[in-house]
Amino acid sequence: MxxxxxxxxxxxxxxxxxxxxxxxxxxxxxxxxxxxxxxxxxKSEKEHKGKVEGLNDSQPPQKLDDIKSNSEERFLSHIQELDRVLGGGFVPGSFILLGGDPGIGKSTLTLQLGKAVSDLKILYCAGEESAGQIKQRARRLGVESNNFYIYTETDINKVLKEARKLDPDLLIVDSIQTVYRTELTSMAGSIQQVKECAALLQQLAKKQNITTLVIGHVTKEGNIAGPRVLEHMVDTVLQFEGDSNYNYRMLRSLKNRFGPAQEVGVFEMKQSGLVEVLNPSQLFLSDYDSSVSGNAVICSIEGSRPLLAEVQALVTPSNYGTPQRTANGFDHRRLSLLLAVLEKRGGYQFSGQDVYLNIAGGLKVNDPAADLGVVCALVSSLLDDSISKDFAFLGEVGLGGEIRAVNNVDQRLGEIQKLGFEKAIVPQASTIDRKHDLQLIKAANIMAAIKKAL
Known part of the structure; x- marks a missing residue:
């Protein structure tokens, strides 16, 4: 042996x-x-290892000119925010990975597809719930469709067999960590099982032209669990982001071979399931109070969409030897950099102050254009002087205290104007192509911007 x-x-x-x-x-x-x-x-086992009926038939090499391209159009999920993130809908034969924290809404979103696209045939392979549990949740979500099939099986060979037999428009596997192949002795969820099952599902998607959506677990750091090669095998990687303390969920495309990466869709979790938020800027600014010092409005680009968000800063004398620096929804290291610029270039002293920064609504901002709003919010709290409610900020702050130009200025200004703001502080070097009703205030450095904001 x-x-x-x-x-x-x-x-x-x-x-x-x-x-x-x-x-x-x-x-x-x-x-x-x-x-x-x-x-x-x-030797006999090696000959049969990896062979799955109907998936291992290879084609001879073809000339590029002889290959018939698949000109089929995408089919829509009829969930606008999901279609936006996918780049305009599902591409036939694509392989999609959906990740996110437990309970954030992955299974809910995929189950709601049965309600939104009742004219398409969907096969839902569940490895974590029984058929009765899924039926109960589907009733709560209002999912009713004669073309929605539930298959509670975790043997990948049986899943592939039923998928080829039923030939659905969309195959959903919930989740990749629960399916296994009997030819391997390792347990479900192991590196071997995940790689092998993902490879077989990829072959099914490409050779049978079945759009396949696979749900994946995440690690405690928020990364998709399993080997990194899993993310390379799929065409699109979608990830749910959100704080369990808020009802808002953001669906972000980390990778997309058929559309723009880093595109974002916004949902709100309700009793009836995930509800699309078509105007997220208004949602994130719903509780904005301009009379409180330390509050400022920034405009961030998430994918191709401009989002207005509220920055809240609190600067207070420290009671400890080492001042506290806390950031929620904003990069902690970026906050330390901006504080150093304010001390060195602006002359404001934060060395004996505790600094707390929060992006309201649970939003995570990585756009450098948020720098100017964060800087003004910090100084506003330090001086206890509120910023006028008419102001919105956009601009990247350099180490010399200069305000650098950012991309998509016209798109950002259009969103600012739509939300009712009257003034916007922008970088001096910004190129503005369209006319806006806003009063644009250009500033070359942080001192000029702070002076005009306060």
């Missing part, structure tokens, strides 16, 4: 090693190597 040998695989990138390593030489991650058995197969 052949003896199994041990191997170590990096959870992040799938790099293999014959011994355990603290640091992965391929991706640089620490403490990500996991041990697993490599099964030694006999």
């Amino acid at each position: 052949p003896k199994d040998r041990m191997q170590f695989v990096c959870d992040e990138c799938g790099h293999t090693s014959t011994k355990w390593l603290g640091n992965c030489p391929n991706c640089g991650s620490w403490h990500t190597f996991k041990e697993f058995k490599v099964e030694r197969k006999t």
Whole structure:
């Protein structure tokens, strides 16, 4: 009987090693190597390993000019925010990975597809819930469709067989960590099982032209669980973001071969399921109070969509030896950089102050254009002087205190004007092509911007 040998695989990138390593030489991650058995197969087993009926028939090489392109148009999910993130709807034969924290709404969104696209045939393969539980949740969400099929099976070979037999327009697998292949002795969710099952589902999508959507678990850091190669195998990676303390959910495309990456859709979780938020700027500014010092409005670009958000800053004398620096929804290191610029270039002293920064509504902002609004909010709180309700800010702050130009200025100004603001402080170097009814105030550095804002 052949003896199994041990191997170590990096959870992040799938790099293999014959011994355990603290640091992965391929991706640089620490403490990500996991041990697993490599099964030694006999000759007859090797001949049959990896073969799945109907998926392993290869075609001979073809000339590029002889290949018939698939000119089929996308089919819509009829959920506008999801279609936006996908780049205009589902592409036939595409392979999609959907990740997110537990309970954030992944299964709810996929189940609601049965309500939105009742004219398409959907096969929902559930490995985490029984058919009765899914039926109960579908009734609560108002899902009624004669073309929505539930299949509670985790054996990947049976899933593939039923998918080829039913030939659905959309196959949903919930989740990739629960399906397994009987030819492998490792348990479901292991690196071997995830890679093997994902490879088979990828072949099904491409060779049978079945659009496949796979739900994936995430790690405690928020990254999609399993080997990094999983994200390379799929055409599109979607991730749900959101705070459990808020009802708002953001669906972001981290990778998209058929549309723009980093596109964002906004949903609100209600008793009846996920509801689209078509005007998120108004939602995030619903409780904005301009009479309180430290509050400012910024305009961030998320994907191709401008979003207005409220920045809240609180600067108060420190009671400890080391001042506290806390940021929620904003990069902590970026906050430290902006505080250093304010001290060095602006002359404002934060060394003995606790600084707390929050982006209201649970939104996470990574756009450098938020810098100017954050800087003005910090100084407003330090001086206890509120900013006028008519102002909105956009601009990147450099290390010299200069305000640098940002992209999509016209689009941002259009959103600011739509929300009823009258003035906007923008970088001096901004190129504005369209006419706006806003009063545009250009500033070359943070001192000029602060003086005009306060």
